[in-house]
Amino acid sequence: MKQFQYVRPANQQGVLAAIAQPGTKIIAGGSNLVDLMKHGVMAPDKLVDINKLPLRNISGISNGLHIGALALNSQVAEDQQVKTKFPLLSQALTAGASAQLRNMATVGGNMMQRTRCPYFYDTAMPCNKRAPGTGCGAKEGFNRMHAIFGFSDKCIAVHPSDMCIALAALDATVLIQGRKGTRHLKFTDFHRLPGTTPELDNNLAKDELITGVEIPNNNFAQHSYYLKVRDRASYAFALISVAAALDIQNGIIKDARLAMGGVAHKPWRLTTAEQLLKGKPATVATFEQAAQTAMQGAKAFKDNAFKLQMAPASITEALTHAAGLV
């Protein structure tokens, strides 16, 4: 690891001033960044530790819940308000990583975590995301974990987060602080597709800070389910994950939210399938139909063709659980 400087500003102003300088990088829990630094994938000159900022709170707001960017993954997962109002988020968080990691990982860090594509991690391999122009190692290589939606010629990586899949389904908003002021982004607009700039994971500018996320109230708490299909029972990234939330009244689906993980460069909201579900009876047949709709446009590579089958099966399964049919 290259030698670097480390600062821990006392307030937000200090952080914003520090990250405006070139070569700096925010560090929160460090569980992703330090790993990447050890692998030589990221090599900042200066780390800006934001842990002194008062961004750890989870608090009710008029139309929902505010979660600070430094709230720990374990803290959010165990929070009573989260568990009651948005159990989907709690489930998604506990499906991620391990207890030790969740005790370090923050909400902001989780959103900013980088892909787990092995070519991205190995500096001896080609990777357009790590070293633009070197080529995509995964496209013709080992791509079992890779995307089936929204990929580009330049990059076929997936976003590895579980938390973000739930937040995308729950219509969350990202609160961002820059030196010129505050801005809000829809969670689904936060992460990017790779296009011609796979080096960019999201739409946060280098000199901006995530301060929190907000989740609006909804009627999904009764009927939500996070399904994570993986190679082992815990401590593995998703082959496919599905965040399913339903508002069911008298057996009829009034409203639905669906997002998938492990399939794209960003949390993949399934809006067409959501539309299809609305007004339909909450039955397995309906769910299968929605799953088929959701798969339109999917395309697989050498090693991940199984996702074309696993993904719709998982959508059906998650919806069936959400509806309480199993």
Place this chain on the structure above:
Amino acid sequence: MKQQELLNIPPLTEGIDRVDGRLKVTGAAKYAAEFEVPGMTYAVFANSTITKGTIKTIDTKAAERAPGVLAVFTYLNAPKVPGYQTGGDPSKPPSGGGPLKLFVDNTVKYNGQPVAMVIADSFERATYAASLVKAEYTKEPHQTDTSKVLDKAATPKGPRFADYKRGTPDDWQSVPVKLEAEYVVPIDVHNPMELSAIIAHWTADDKLTVYDKTQGVKSTQNAIAQAFKLPPDNVQVTAKFVGGAFGNALRTWPHEIAAVMAAKQVKRPVKLVLTRDMQFYTVGYRPYTWQKINIGATADGKLTNLVHEARAQTSSFEEFTEGTVNMTRFMYACPNVGTIYKITPVDVNTPTWMRGPGEATGAFALECAIDELADKLNMDPIELRVRNHADTDPENGKPFSTKYLKEAYQMGADKIGWQNRKSKPRSVQEDGWLIGYGMGSGVFGAGRGRATVKATMQSDGVLLLQTSVTDIGVGTGTAMTQIASEVFTGIPVSKIKFELGDSSLPPSPTQGGSMITSTVGGAVHDACVALKEKFQQLIGNGGTDKPDYIQVLKDKNIPQLDVTITSSGNSEMRNFSSYSYSVHFVQVKVHPKTGVVRINKVVSVADSGHIVSPKTARSQVIGGAIGGIGMALMEEGVIDHRFGRYVNADLANYHVPVHADIPHIEALFVNKPDYKVNPMGAKGMGEIALIGMSAAVANAVYNATGKRVRELPITPDKLLG
């Protein structure tokens, strides 16, 4: 009546607690990398990023100028290791060829091969400096994909690997039931918790102390002594604790010799701890092996023909071989048997033994094939095995010293509830999951080697036992203490001290091949018996069997009494075939939509003679079962063959089971002594705990789903559709 009574099995005693348990859980146990020596320096490698070719240029200037750097070694400036030049190979190759010699020339034989070694005053600085080494290569075409060169496989030299034929195995004309199936076990990489580590400290020009992660301090001592042309006594090797080894520390690897060389050159102690990803490229792995099984049987399930062929990978510079097909020769009573074993070189680092070495690979194929035959015959798989039970060793006609395999089948079947298994696959469903049962058996040779133990009764009444054996986590110290306490009845366990893991102690063999309980245990037993006799002689006639040793020493005015005994198996053993057996039972559930497999229940039964240390034996069985589950469901080292590099060289992507994958594991023991092997009647169980487990899982998955996965690991994607 309970099974236990039915078989007249003596109940297991509780057994003593792990003698070093407290040291381990409090962190007081010191592993190789944890030792500190004044003036320590740290070694980090820069590794090849090409798979085959030569180094054109290597620029170490920036690395040399980096902060804290003492030296950078490459083939251009590394001092010659004297033992390398004479052809005396410092670490014995497993079979043929020779181990890689680091920094002797500019050739690159596999990706990840060290091309430079940085020595600095901290690990972090050495790591950074290593990243500054810039090499340019002349690339040559490479091949790392064993599946592409199976046709190039050849029979290794030596009688052990020659094709085996009994009767007319290839005569298929008149066989009523035939089965042919191919199986693949991928690369399984050694990933014990403790990384490979060595501290080399030259205390004089011709003397050194080494703290090493090794399964054998004596073999490491000899390897280093040979490489540096020193008398073995000048090399002191210590390995008091080993954090899991499973075979990866059976050899002295080239990087260890390099650390010793560097320490000599920089005249300071050098610590070298491999990183996790380096571990993949350095300390071996279970080799990729393709296998084919052909079975012929009568309609009522008598085996008539059995042919087992295996083709495995090795490196381009060394022949690695193991006993993959051997079990097929004697496991079942079958008149016509053939085995073929071949290896094929690819451009990778050399494979090595991994728990239950070749036998675990072979048992996956054989025990799945037997299950497939049972299915074909519509016969219970246990019934099929019992019908073909070998009462005497069909390979050599000898009687078995002991064999309670049928009892083991029964014990396991009762415990798991085998009667609930439906022979028709995919017929049980619970809560939306498919349920299946499977079993598989394992076998491994049980012998006894030579070991020397010194037993001392000290004036404070402490019985001190000393030998150089290592404890790679299995609980050797505990088992030896238990054995001694059974000879010296009356001495509390707390007064027995077993000292191990140091090359200056009396010699014991390397810990491996499930031999230590028998070999070292036998010597501990014999030394204790001899010491007791010595006391009796001292006391003279009329002494009690349990004298007050402290008083006797005081009365006779001697500070202590000791004996040093070398012992090994007796010649009678040669008239028998001796094996340990295991039978594994599992119940799995498989999700019909997502293909996810979960293990619900495991019962593993060991027929390994008298169980001398029940607690650590149970841990062995549990650990072996977990290793087998990993092998069955998740372990696979994946190489991108275009580059010849691993794409999952870390613990996030190379999956081993986590707690959530493992249900309660029931360990059962037949616990009947085999006194032909050693005076305790104990046989080894480290390997059989794993051998056969992956077949049991695969067979259970088949029973649950009707899908036969013949290529491990059985990941969810293979069970879809």
